[in-house]
Amino acid sequence: xxxxxxxxxxxxxxxxxxxxxxxxxxxxxxxxxxxxxxxxxxxxxxxxxxxxxxxxxxxxxxxxxxxxxxxxxxxxxxxxxxxxxxxxxxxxxxxxxxxxxxxxxxxxxxxxxxxxxxxxxxxxxxxxxxxxxxxxxxxxxxxxxxxxxxxxxxxxxxxxxxxxxxxxxxxxxxxxxxxxxxxxxxxxxxxxxxxxxxxxxxxxxxxxxxxxxxxxxxxxxxxxxxxxxxxxxxxxxxxxxxxxxxxxxxxxxxxxxxxxxxxxxxxxxxxxxxxxxxxxxxxxxxxxxxxxxxxxxxxxxxxxxxxxxxxxxxxxxxxxxxxxxxxxxxxxxxxxxxxxxxxxxxxxxxxxxxxxxxxxxxxxxxxxxxxxxxxxxxxxxxxxxxxxxxxxxxxxxxxxxxxxxxxxxxxxxxxxxxxxxxxxxxxxxxxxxxxxxxxxxxxxxxxxxxxxxxxxxxxxxxxxxxxxxxxxxxxxxxxxxxxxxxxxxxxxxxxxxxxxxxxxxxxxxxxxxxxxxxxxxxxxxxxxxxxxxxxxxxxxxxxxxxxxxxxxxxxxxxxxxxxxxxxxxx
Numbered sequence: 001x002x003x004x005x006x007x008x009x010x011x012x013x014x015x016x017x018x019x020x021x022x023x024x025x026x027x028x029x030x031x032x033x034x035x036x037x038x039x040x041x042x043x044x045x046x047x048x049x050x051x052x053x054x055x056x057x058x059x060x061x062x063x064x065x066x067x068x069x070x071x072x073x074x075x076x077x078x079x080x081x082x083x084x085x086x087x088x089x090x091x092x093x094x095x096x097x098x099x100x101x102x103x104x105x106x107x108x109x110x111x112x113x114x115x116x117x118x119x120x121x122x123x124x125x126x127x128x129x130x131x132x133x134x135x136x137x138x139x140x141x142x143x144x145x146x147x148x149x150x151x152x153x154x155x156x157x158x159x160x161x162x163x164x165x166x167x168x169x170x171x172x173x174x175x176x177x178x179x180x181x182x183x184x185x186x187x188x189x190x191x192x193x194x195x196x197x198x199x200x201x202x203x204x205x206x207x208x209x210x211x212x213x214x215x216x217x218x219x220x221x222x223x224x225x226x227x228x229x230x231x232x233x234x235x236x237x238x239x240x241x242x243x244x245x246x247x248x249x250x251x252x253x254x255x256x257x258x259x260x261x262x263x264x265x266x267x268x269x270x271x272x273x274x275x276x277x278x279x280x281x282x283x284x285x286x287x288x289x290x291x292x293x294x295x296x297x298x299x300x301x302x303x304x305x306x307x308x309x310x311x312x313x314x315x316x317x318x319x320x321x322x323x324x325x326x327x328x329x330x331x332x333x334x335x336x337x338x339x340x341x342x343x344x345x346x347x348x349x350x351x352x353x354x355x356x357x358x359x360x361x362x363x364x365x366x367x368x369x370x371x372x373x374x375x376x377x378x379x380x381x382x383x384x385x386x387x388x389x390x391x392x393x394x395x396x397x398x399x400x401x402x403x404x405x406x407x408x409x410x411x412x413x414x415x416x417x418x419x420x421x422x423x424x425x426x427x428x429x430x431x432x433x434x435x436x437x438x439x440x441x442x443x444x445x446x447x448x449x450x451x452x453x454x455x456x457x458x459x460x461x462x463x464x465x466x467x468x469x470x471x472x473x474x475x476x477x478x479x480x481x482x483x484x485x486x487x488x489x490x491x492x493x494x495x496x497x498x499x500x501x502x503x504x505x506x507x508x509x510x511x512x513x514x515x516x517x518x519x520x521x522x523x524x525x526x527x528x529x530x531x532x533x534x535x536x537x538x539x540x541x542x543x544x545x546x547x548x549x550x551x552x553x554x555x556x557x558x559x560x561x562x563x564x565x566x567x568x569x570x
Contacts, residue, residue: 021301021308021326023364023377025341032074032365033373036061040350040426041295041367044094044103046081047123052354052430055105056367056374057089063107072357082125087112091350091426095145095154098174099399108140108158108426118174133176138163144422146196146205147398147451148183149226154398154421159191159209169226184228189215193246195423197257198405199235200276203453205403210243210261217243217261236278239268245425249298249307250416251285252331255407257416260309262293262425264318267311271331287333289313291320295351295425299362302326303385303436305413309333312348312366312425321345322366346372354430360387360464362434367427386437386463388446392419395471396452403451406433410463411440437463460522468563474519474550476563487512487562489555495567500541502527502553509533513556516541517563519549543568 027033032054040057047053051068055078058064062084066074078084088110094103102119109115113135117125129135134156142159149155153170160166167183168176180186190212196205200221207220207228216238220228232238242264248257256272266288270278282288291313298307306327313320322344324337337343347370356363361379368374388408392401401419408415417433437443443461450456450471458475461467468476487506502514512532516525524546527539541553548570554563 020381020383021324021336021379022381023301023340023342023379025344025375026072026378027373027376030072030074030376032066032376034064034076035371035373037369038349038367038374039089039369040091041352041365041424042092042094042105042428043352043354043365043430044428045431046094046103046105046119048102051358052356052432054365055083055092055094057092057107057350057426059088059090059110060086062086063089063092068356077123081123082127083117085109085115090141091143091422093143093145093422093428094400094431095402095421096399097145097154097170099153099394101399103400106134106143106145106156108143110139113137114140114143114158128174132174133178134158134168136166141192142194142422142426144194144196145402146421147403148196148205148222150204150224150397150451150453152394152396152398152452154400154402155226157185157194157196157207157422159187159194161192161212162188162190164188165191165209179226183226184230185220187218189218192244193261193423193425195246195248195420196403197248197418197420198403199257199272201256203449208237208246208259210246211240212242212244214240214242216240231276235276236280237270239270239280241266241268243268244294245296245312245427247296247298247423247429248418248420249309251298251307251327253305253413253415255414255416257418260287260296260298262289262296262311264292265290267293267296281331285332286335287325289320289323290318291315291323292318294349295366295427297351297353297364297424297429299353299364300434300436301362301379302381302383303361303387303438305411305415305436305438305440310342310351310353310364312351314347314349314369315345316347316370319345322348341375342377344368344372344375346370346375350425350427352424352427352429354432355389355434358466360389385439386441388435388437388443388461388463389466390433390435390446390448391431391466391468392433392448392450393468393470394450395473396454397450397471400431401450401471402431405449407445407447407449408435408437408443409445410435410437410443413438413440432466473565474552476552476554476565487555487557489553489562489564491553491564491566494564495569497569498542500543500553500566500568502539502541503536504528504532504539504555505536506532506534506557510557514539515554515556517552517554519551524551
């Protein structure tokens with residue numbers, strides 16, 4: 001507790017005097033500044049403790065699995081977890097291949113066969129690459145998960161350098177079938193960054209590939225069954241450059257995802273016109289960085305409701321710094337990272353983002369190749385802007401909700417994002433979608449389009465919350481569980497008719513709030529609020545004038561939230 005308190009006290013001191021985007025390099029304090037040939041970053045909560053963990057792909061030295069300790073520090077658990085592969089891993093991606101509720105891990109290697117690790121659910125993994133049929137060879141540069149045929153199981157795409165790419169269909173039994181020819185995705189170019197996303201808003205995942213050596217990039221349109229058509233020329237996405245990384249974000253909040261690509265020399269911004277075609281807006285937007293670009297991410301670093309762009313450069317190959325482009329809201333950007341830690345002149349490769357300390361601000365993790373060490377940039381931006389985070393759990397759709405689309409309407413803005421597994425260069429951003437809300441204190445509408453086509457909507461939700469939405473079952477306020485078992489919530493009977501009982505046991509005295517919320521996240525009853533002594537406390541809810549249905553008994557403390565789902569029967 002003391003270490004965590006000191007960390008956040010230090011943070012508060014730094015925040016003073018800053019109104020715009022401000023990040024600090026806390027790599028050393030966090031214990032993640034490992035040197036070596038670090039290439040890719042994959043973010044996911046592998047042990048289901050509510051904290052974002054980090055997997056780092058490396059050459060020569062063993063790969064790293066940083067477990068988030070919840071106090072601003074990380075511990076490498078790759079060895080005990082069984083995922084400390086020592087070879088030439090370039091990229092990795094998380095995904096729940098068997099829909100059992102924990103994240104599995106796929107590695108793309110350069111000189112040895114690729115590896116699929118199945119999560120055992122106890123903090124360890126088992127190598128099932130051979131039995132699963134995905135232990136391919138070739139120089140893999142990107143690996144992606146996505147449910148291309150919307151059957152509820154995530155499929156796998158493997159992009160290789162100057163070798164055939166592979167599309168694998170998930171058979172639902174921990175095995176995969178090579179359907180590259182059947183899916184019409186048999187690219188033989190020098191593949192680099194790749195990404196699944198829905199460019200035409202028709203509810204299925206399309207595929208975009210970048211190439212090195214001035215080979216035209218490819219946009220494959222999905223017909224909804226997992227069969228793809230090359231629409232690169234008619235969509236104006238067949239840019240030919242020395243492409244590396246790629247990510248998507250809605251730069252102008254028009255509901256269509258735009259594409260940003262890092263290249264050797266000038267980067268590329270393709271604006272989605274909403275009619276099936278894209279326009280090259282690089283020059284007019286002012287984002288044509290000339291460095292040796294590798295990783296890139298879209299993120300709202302100031303929580304102002306506008307997507308910014310971060311670029312990772314190998315500054316040893318070409319002497320240009322990393323860049324943070326601030327979205328000005330008029331289809332132009334401004335580089336604001338000069339003389340800040342974000343502009344590090346290192347050998348930057350993979351980059352990914354997540355809110356590692358759960359403070360409502362998006363942080364950045366950068367993999368550096370060389371003797372500089374990896375970098376964790378903690379977002380300490382101090383302003384009054386609000387935010388919301390959305391974590392999704394599929395039931396009929398794949399469990400990790402990969403391919404789900406979320407739309408937020410708040411403060412006169414419409415913002416969209418998708419759950420994507422594999423982007424940037426050799427990297428993977430958080431599964432939790434983060435939206436800045438600016439001055440808006442209420443979300444007017446939250447709409448989710450699940451991969452299977454189901455659309456669910458919620459209205460009038462409170463800002464500065466993390467929402468967990470389970471497909472077909474409703475919404476829980478705050479996706480994070482309590483970070484320790486110091487406080488325990490129980491509720492019974494479930495379902496109930498006349499009376500719901502709840503008990504709280506806490507080891508220390510402290511403030512708490514116990515409330516009942518409906519399926520839309522609205523509070524219908526507050527059972528307790530205030531400072532309570534250590535020990536057990538009991539409460540009852542006698543519903544009066546409340547409609548039968550799904551409700552959530554939610555406990556909030558200074559450390560986090562817990563919620564129990566129940567059903568009120570007529």
